[in-house]
Amino acid sequence: xxxxxxxxxxxxxxxxxxxxxxxxxxxxxxxxxxxxxxxxxxxxxxxxxxxxxxxxxxxxxxxxxxxxxxxxxxxxxxxxxxxxxxxxxxxxxxxxxxxxxxxxxxxxxxxxxxxxxxxxxxxxxxxxxxxxxxxxxxxxxxxxxxxxxxxxxxxxxxxxxxxxxxxxxxxxxxxxxxxxxxxxxxxxxxxxxxxxxxxxxxxxxxxxxxxxxxxxxxxxxxxxxxxxxxxxxxxxxxxxxxxxxxxxxxxxxxxxxxxxxxxxxxxxxxxxxxxxxxxxxxxxxxxxxxxxxxxxxxxxxxxxxxxxxxxxxxxxxxxxxxxxxxxxxxxxxxxxxxxxxxxxxxxxxxxxxxxxxxxxxxxxxxxxxxxxxxxxxxxxxxxxxxxxxxxxxxxxxxxxxxxxxxxxxxxxxxxxxxxxxxxxxxxxxxxxxxxxxxxxxxxxxxxxxxxxxxxxxxxxxxxxxxxxxxxxxxxx
Ligand SMILES: Cc1cc2nc3c(=O)[nH]c(=O)nc-3n(C[C@H](O)[C@H](O)[C@H](O)COP(=O)(O)OP(=O)(O)OC[C@H]3O[C@@H](n4cnc5c(N)ncnc54)[C@H](O)[C@@H]3O)c2cc1C
Ligand code: FES
Ligand code: FES
Numbered sequence: 001x002x003x004x005x006x007x008x009x010x011x012x013x014x015x016x017x018x019x020x021x022x023x024x025x026x027x028x029x030x031x032x033x034x035x036x037x038x039x040x041x042x043x044x045x046x047x048x049x050x051x052x053x054x055x056x057x058x059x060x061x062x063x064x065x066x067x068x069x070x071x072x073x074x075x076x077x078x079x080x081x082x083x084x085x086x087x088x089x090x091x092x093x094x095x096x097x098x099x100x101x102x103x104x105x106x107x108x109x110x111x112x113x114x115x116x117x118x119x120x121x122x123x124x125x126x127x128x129x130x131x132x133x134x135x136x137x138x139x140x141x142x143x144x145x146x147x148x149x150x151x152x153x154x155x156x157x158x159x160x161x162x163x164x165x166x167x168x169x170x171x172x173x174x175x176x177x178x179x180x181x182x183x184x185x186x187x188x189x190x191x192x193x194x195x196x197x198x199x200x201x202x203x204x205x206x207x208x209x210x211x212x213x214x215x216x217x218x219x220x221x222x223x224x225x226x227x228x229x230x231x232x233x234x235x236x237x238x239x240x241x242x243x244x245x246x247x248x249x250x251x252x253x254x255x256x257x258x259x260x261x262x263x264x265x266x267x268x269x270x271x272x273x274x275x276x277x278x279x280x281x282x283x284x285x286x287x288x289x290x291x292x293x294x295x296x297x298x299x300x301x302x303x304x305x306x307x308x309x310x311x312x313x314x315x316x317x318x319x320x321x322x323x324x325x326x327x328x329x330x331x332x333x334x335x336x337x338x339x340x341x342x343x344x345x346x347x348x349x350x351x352x353x354x355x356x357x358x359x360x361x362x363x364x365x366x367x368x369x370x371x372x373x374x375x376x377x378x379x380x381x382x383x384x385x386x387x388x389x390x391x392x393x394x395x396x397x398x399x400x401x402x403x404x405x406x407x408x409x410x411x412x413x414x415x416x417x418x419x420x421x422x423x424x425x426x427x428x429x430x431x432x433x434x435x436x437x438x439x440x441x442x443x444x445x446x447x448x449x450x451x452x453x454x455x456x457x458x459x460x461x462x463x464x465x466x467x468x469x470x471x472x473x474x475x476x
Contacts (some may be wrong), residue, residue, distance in 0.1 A: 001067075001187055001201070001328065002183075002186055002187070002188040002260040002405065003188065003190055004016065004017055004018075004190070004191065005017075005020070005021045005075050005077070005078045005113040005188055005199075006078060006101075006183045007077050007078060007079065007080055007081070007082060007180075008080070008082065008083075008170075008180065009029075009033060009035070009082050009083075009084070009400050010035075010057075010082075010083055010086060010087030011170070011171045011176070012085065012417075014033075014135065014198075016028065016032075016074050017192075017378040017431065018190035018191055018192035018197075019192040019193070020032060020073050020415065021072050021073065021075035021188075021190045021192070022073060022074070022075050022193075022195060022197060022239075022378070023073065023163060023247075024040055024043075024070055024071065024072065024073060024226070024229075024230070025052065025069035025070075025072040025074055025076075025082065025294075026040050026069040026070045027040075027440050029069060029082075030073045030083055032307055035085075035121055037052050037085035037114045037310050038052060038084050038085060038114060038405070039111055039112070039115065041111065042070070043070045043071075043231070044070070044071065044074060044226075044227045044230060044416075045068040045070065045071045045223055045227060045288070045291065045292055046066065046113070046232055046378065046381055047143045047265070048115040048116070048119060048142030048143060048287040048289070049071045049111060049115040049121050049143075050068055050069040050070040050115060050138075050180070051066050051067070051068060051069070051114075051115040051118040051121060051141070051142065051291055052067065052069045052074075052082055052083060052085075052165070052374065053067075053083040053118060054080050054081070054119065054294075054433070055080060055081035055083065055167075055173075056079075056080050056081075056085075056172075056178075057079070057180045059173060060173070060177055061173050061177060062167075062168075062171070062173040062176060062177050062398070063317045064081075064083065064125060064223065065122065065290075065294040066119050066122040066141075066265065066290055066291050067294050068080050068084075068223075068291045068295070069084075069155075069293045070072075070226070070230065071223060071225075071226025071227060071229075071230065072222055072226065072295065073197075073219065073222060073226070073239075075188070075190070075197045075199065075219075075241065076219060076222055076241055076317070077240075078183075078184065078185055078188060078244070079179065079180045079181075079184030080180065080246065081298065081338070082120075082175050083171075084118075085114035085117055085118050086116075087170070088117060088167075088172075089164075089165075089169075089170075089183075090116060090170065091406075091452070095121065095124075096124065096159045096160045096163065096443070097117055097120045097155070097156070097163035097168045098117055099159075099162065100117070100153065100155040100156070100159040100162060100262065101113065101117065101152070101155045101354050103155070103158065103467045104152075104154045104155035105147075105160060105177055106151045106152045106154075107147055108146040109145070109147075112142060112144045112145070112147075113469065115142050115226045116139065116144070116152055118141070118351075119141065119290070119291070120135075120138070120155070120156045120159065121140060121144050121165075121167075122290075123138040123139075123156065124156075124160070124164070125137065125166060125167055127166070128159065129393065130157075130160065132153055132157060133462060135153050135156040135157060136149075136153065137362075138156075139156070140289040140290065140377045140378055141153070141288070141290055141378060143424070144222055151160065154168050154202055154348030155421065164447065165360040166353070181413045182188070183243050185201055185244060185246075185335055186315025186411045187199045187202075187205060187244055189216040193376065194374065195235065195237055195238070195239070196213070196237065196238045196355055197238075197239045197240075197241075198213075198239070198240045198241075199240075199241045199243070199244055200218075200240060200242050202245060203245050203248070203325070203354070204327075206240065206242045206245060206352060207325065207326055207350070208225075208351065209238075209240055209456075210240065210326070210350055210389070210454065211350040212327065213237075213238040213240075215236070215237060215238060215240035216236070216237075216239065216240050217236035217239055218241075218243075218352060219239050219240065219241045220242075220243075220262065220263070220299055220300040220303075220304070221295035221296040221297050221300050221311055222295060222298045223288070223292050223295050223300065224296075224304045226298060226382070229317060230263070230455075233237075237392050241350070242262060243263050243333070246275050247261065247338070248261040248262045248263040248265075248354060248355070249301055250264070250355065251264045251268055251269070251272055254335060254357075256275075256359060257358060257360065257394045258272070258273070258276070258357075258360055259355055259356075259357055259358075260298050260299075260355060260358065261299075261354070261355050262297065262299035262356075263297065263299075264297060264298060264299075264353065265293065265294055265295065265296065265297055266284055266287055266288075266292070266294075266296050266297065266298060266301070266311075267290070267293040267294045268292040268298075269284065270284035270285065270295065272286075276360055276363075277314075277360060277367070279314070279367045279370065280311075280314050280372075282369065283310055283311070283314065283369045283371060283434065284310075284375030285393075286371055286373075286377060287310050287311075288378060289346065292423060295371060298311055298356055299356065302315070302322065302335070302338075302356065303345065303347070303353055304343075305339060305343040305420060306343070307341075307342070307347055307404055307405055307406075307408060308381040308383075308384060308404050308405045309404070309410070310371055310384060310404075312335070312384075312404055312410040313369065313384045313385055313386030313402040313403065313410055314369050314401070315335045315356070315358065316336055316386060316400070316410055316412060317387070317388040317400040317401070317402050318358050318359055318361060318388070319334060319359075320356055320357060320358045320359070321333065321334055321335065321356070321357040322335055322338050322352040322353050322356060323350060323355040323356070324347055324348070324352070324353060325350045325352055325455045326350040327350065332357065333346055339410065342409065352476050355444050361388060365388060365390050365392050365398075366387070366388065366473055367386075367387070367388050367469065368385075368386070368387045368391050368464055368467065369384075369385070369386050370383075370384060370463070371383075371384050372384070372386045372405075372459055372460075373447075374392055380447065381404065381405055381447075382405055382447035382448040382453065383403070383404065383406065383448070383457070383458075383460075384403065384404035384410075385401070385403050385404070385460045386400075386401070387400070387401050387464055389420065391473060391474060392426060394425075395421045395422055395423065395425075396422065396423055396424075397421070397422065398418040398421075398426050399417045399421045400412070400417060401416045401420070402419050403437075403457060403460075405442070405452055405453060406442040406445075407440060407442070407446075407458060408442070411440075413436075413437060415436040415439055416433045416436050416437050416461065419433040419436055420433050424473075425474040427465065429460055430462060430465035431462070433461050434458045434459070435461050435462035437458050437460070437471035438458050440453075440455060441458055442454060445460060
């Protein structure tokens with residue numbers, strides 16, 4: 001097994017040693033590679049100044065996606081092609097996006113600009129006629145304090161019609177993809193300063209490492225762990241990435257169930273459920289920002305176990321199953337039984353989450369997902385809710401309700417479910433259910449007071465009723 005990390009940076013092969021494997025990508029770029037165009041501001045994935053593109057081999061090509069380099073470790077990038085802002089154009093010549101930012105006065109202090117350029121390059125690479133709304137969505141993860149967004153959005157829109165070499169023209173993919181595909185399946189194991197970083201090549205390697213190192217921390221997309229490392233000094237003795245384990249990239253329909261491998265990013269999931277679960281697609285659209293969704297995974301969201309994790313209320317009402325695997329075999333746990341307390345999971349020391357199995361609600365069922373946060377985009381929820389039911393013969397049936405942000409874990413709401421179940425969907429029933437929704441004991445924290453959350457719980461039931469009436473799913 002290799003004792004080094006192999007990656008490409010702006011078209012050139014690089015080998016990182018054990019110490020470098022533990023560095024954040026932004027630190028490695030700036031300190032070890034002198035690529036100081038990448039800026040660091042928040043160090044927690046919130047501002048986008050450190051955005052880079054990461055290309056992963058797929059079918060002989062390289063698929064590039066924007067990520068936050070401040071919360072990615074170099075070891076995570078084994079077998080990828082990283083393009084920093086220095087690499088988005090031919091040396092000495094501005095790309096269309098860069099020229100357009102100059103033409104439209106898109107920068108003042110310029111500190112955020114490299115991040116914007118990289119995020120805009122990711123969008124421009126799609127080579128299509130995107131709208132101002134799509135520009136805003138693509139740049140949700142990039143903050144600018146002084147220029148103002150109008151000129152930046154205008155620059156992104158104008159760049160569409162300007163000639164510029166594509167990333168594939170700048171970096172012909174075949175030789176890089178081939179070299180990376182050769183190196184990646186081997187995995188690596190490095191140790192420095194009493195810490196070990198292991199990249200499993202196969203599931204069996206991963207399970208053995210997990211068994212032999214019960215305190216090892218599994219690093220998936222790193223969007224939770226990266227923040228904990230930068231802001232709370234998390235320094236695990238052993239880290240393991242499983243991103244080279246091909247079988248855990250599965251994203252497929254098996255009968256009526258969507259099977260989501262542990263390595264599947266939230267972006268891939270979002271695309272996959274666009275038509276089959278439109279409500280989940282909508283909620284994923286306000287999950288972090290593109291940079292976060294490109295790196296973060298569903299498995300990470302589940303394993304992090306936050307009561308305000310945005311995917312959980314849906315998974316509760318869908319009856320998703322968590323597949324936990326160890327050398328002893330695999331078992332499936334209903335997500336409704338998976339959380340034993342605050343961030344306490346029914347997961348043994350030698351187990352990994354390998355897949356999530358989601359029974360797809362049928363499109364004639366009513367499914368409603370809600371996220372309440374201080375701002376719409378790039379914000380952590382104060383409160384979340386999921387409602388699922390069938391309205392049949394003037395009655396509500398198979399009612400399932402889950403709330404997040406009101407208890408140490410996401411919870412089902414049995415009293416609300418019982419009032420709605422079998423009842424006629426009228427105002428009086430929903431008002432009774434709204435009253436029952438207040439039987440929770442939320443806490444006060446920075447995102448909202450207990451009283452505010454109680455009001456949200458009550459009002460979300462009323463909102464559901466009004467939405468169903470407006471959509472004419474129910475009469476009244
Ligand atoms: C700027 C920003 C915005 C965010 N916005 C949102 C948001 O809108 N909504 C939201 O819900 N979250 C949000 N998050 C939190 C985070 O992005 C999600 O929780 C994400 O899904 C974590 O996935 P990951 O793959 O990055 O996990 P990681 O950080 O890699 O891991 C998270 C935890 O899960 C464990 N773990 C990971 N994979 C496995 C596995 N296969 N088996 C066992 N344990 C495992 C890890 O050991 C770790 O404890 C945000 C984070 C940031 C930095
Ligand atoms: S420095 Fe702000 S997102 Fe990385
Ligand atoms: S130009 Fe100064 S922060 Fe954007």
